[in-house]
Amino acid sequence: MKSQLIGLFMNFWISFSLALYFHIGEREEKCIIEDLPSDTLVFGNYKVQRWDIHKHHFLESAPGLGMYVTVSTPSGEVLLSKLYGPQGTFSFTSYLSGEHVICFQSNSTRLLAIAGSKLRMHLDIRVGEHFFDESAVQAKETVDEVHIRLEHLIEQIHHVSKEQDYEREREEKFRKTSEETNSNILWWAILQTLILVSVGIWQIKSLRDFFIAKKLV
Secondary structure (H helix, E strand, C coil): CHHHHHHHHHHHHHCCCEEEEEEECCCCEEEEEEEECCCEEEEEEEEEEEEECCCCEECCCCCCCCEEEEEECCCCCEEEEEEECCEEEEEEEECCCEEEEEEEEECCCCCCCCCCCCEEEEEEEEECCCCCCHHHHHHCCCCCHHHHHHHHHHHHHHHHHHHHHHHHHHHHHHHHHHHHHHHHHHHHHHHHHHHHHHHHHHHHHHHHHHHHHCCCC
């Protein structure tokens, strides 16, 4: 019973990932942004479908078409740049915390874009975990399945802890920025007040000198 509960919990845990699909032109580049802590492993699985302009639906695959996958760090350094097939898996490890840009572009050689030509890209990104192959676990009869799942769970807990540390770091930076901004606003308000008081005193003195010169007082 305990083994079943652990397995059920792990099946729920490992199923959490960023899964989406989007449309992209054959010669178009599209990018997504992942905000990552440092030393974080990222796995990505994708599949590309090509639009059939005659049948008016997406084909199951896009044979002969490749996808360039490019990953850039927050500093602009290219972390990964590689050509994959119409379906593939890529991975990288962040060494800087911050926003990483993941871009996709096909290697289509068409000089002119055909009307209606587009691709549908299915993307599944897993952050902070090694890919968990369920079939491989089942195939290894001599390996304790519960032990493997617990190791995977511990790895996920470490990732959550790292994410929390990163969020605290971001909150601290945001707090310092807010305090600096509020301080600058306060000093600017004081400066404006001093300028207004100085202008008011100058105007009063000018009016007084004017009245004295005109012998009105």
